[in-house]
Amino acid sequence: MSESKNLLPLFLTVAARVDKRSFDDVTRESVITDLGIDSLSMMQIVGEMETELKIQIPDEDLVEIITVGDLCSKVEHRLV
Amino acid sequence: MATPTTRLEERVYRIYMEFFEKAERERRWSVFDDIPWDKVNRDAPEDLALCAETFASVEMYLPDYVAAGINIVRPWFGRSWWQANWGYEESKHSLALGEYLVRSGKRTQDQMFALHETLFAKKWEAPFDTARQMTLYGVVQEQATFVIYCKHREFARRAGDECLHAIYDYIARDEIAHTRFYQAVTEALLEEDRPGTLADLALVFANFKMPGVDLVPDYDERILKMREEGGVDRDLFIRKVYLPVLKFLNIGRHEMLAAQRVALEARQRRDAMGA
Numbered sequence: 001m002s003e004s005k006n007l008l009p010l011f012l013t014v015a016a017r018v019d020k021r022s023f024d025d026v027t028r029e030s031v032i033t034d035l036g037i038d039s040l041s042m043m044q045i046v047g048e049m050e051t052e053l054k055i056q057i058p059d060e061d062l063v064e065i066i067t068v069g070d071l072c073s074k075v076e077h078r079l080v
Numbered sequence: 081m082a083t084p085t086t087r088l089e090e091r092v093y094r095i096y097m098e099f100f101e102k103a104e105r106e107r108r109w110s111v112f113d114d115i116p117w118d119k120v121n122r123d124a125p126e127d128l129a130l131c132a133e134t135f136a137s138v139e140m141y142l143p144d145y146v147a148a149g150i151n152i153v154r155p156w157f158g159r160s161w162w163q164a165n166w167g168y169e170e171s172k173h174s175l176a177l178g179e180y181l182v183r184s185g186k187r188t189q190d191q192m193f194a195l196h197e198t199l200f201a202k203k204w205e206a207p208f209d210t211a212r213q214m215t216l217y218g219v220v221q222e223q224a225t226f227v228i229y230c231k232h233r234e235f236a237r238r239a240g241d242e243c244l245h246a247i248y249d250y251i252a253r254d255e256i257a258h259t260r261f262y263q264a265v266t267e268a269l270l271e272e273d274r275p276g277t278l279a280d281l282a283l284v285f286a287n288f289k290m291p292g293v294d295l296v297p298d299y300d301e302r303i304l305k306m307r308e309e310g311g312v313d314r315d316l317f318i319r320k321v322y323l324p325v326l327k328f329l330n331i332g333r334h335e336m337l338a339a340q341r342v343a344l345e346a347r348q349r350r351d352a353m354g355a
Contacts, residue, residue, distance in 0.1 A: 048337065
């Protein structure tokens with residue numbers, strides 16, 4: 001799906017802004033904690049993506065996010 | 081010079097009296113009379129004892145917790161009395177867990193005294209500077225502790241140790257009551273200064289660590305075992321602490337973003353300087 005391809009760059013941009021570093025070799029299958037992003041930084045990344053896209057992911061959905069793809073899917077679902 | 085009793089402190093006193101009345105009427109328990117010591121499972125696995133010993137070790141820093149806490153809130157009646165009562169309730173936790181380890185035959189009394197000596201060789205320092213920050217630390221720490229005791233209560237049940245199950249049950253009840261007290265005080269703090277309180281809450285979340293870190297011997301190995309046996313996964317903090325705390329305090333996730341960014345950037349600068 002086209003939105004899937006577009007959201008990875010946004011994730012990388014926001015993650016770099018929040019964690020003050022660049023991320024290499026990230027795919028939708030990448031586990032977010034394996035990227036060295038802790039749970040609080042992930043909350044910040046999610047929140048900033050929501051703000052940029054003017055969407056809100058329900059709290060109960062947040063606890064299901066493990067990979068970058070999980071996050072992108074949650075966002076895509078709200079953009080539809 | 082005397083510190084004036086503000087409206088906030090009057091309110092904290094009333095919150096404390098409500099908490100204390102409920103504790104006295106509904107929540108008191110005795111190490112000697114209420115724990116089913118005859119239901120200790122002496123054949124329970126060593127991992128169960130190791131986890132109980134880790135809890136007991138963290139609880140053993142009570143003198144430091146009380147000293148730091150009571151010195152920060154010394155000028156205020158309600159908060160000082162809260163600290164005294166909190167210390168009493170927490171003292172029973174380490175006593176019950178220590179008794180369990182000895183009565184179960186998993187540790188000798190001499191081993192426990194030796195553990196105390198090792199633990200007391202290090203001192204816990206308060207992680208934050210102000211009464212407000214320490215209150216917010218209390219919200220997060222007590223909620224996290226409650227969640228972990230609940231997880232280990234299930235481990236004790238699975239291991240067939242009704243005694244330890246009961247101990248964890250009593251402790252978890254105390255911890256959630258402590259959480260509710262801190263949350264009630266935090267509601268008052270938010271009403272008094274919402275931006276400042278949110279900034280402090282973000283600071284606490286960004287720098288939070290459990291009190292046993294860097295103090296309890298072999299802490300990392302112990303925590304791995306505690307996570308494994310207690311079913312504590314990596315996202316538990318968000319699921320059972322961060323989100324519930326915000327929800328209870330009626331703070332939206334988006335309301336935290338600005339303060340959280342400042343706190344995370346400060347943490348990154350500090351980490352970079354330390355690296």
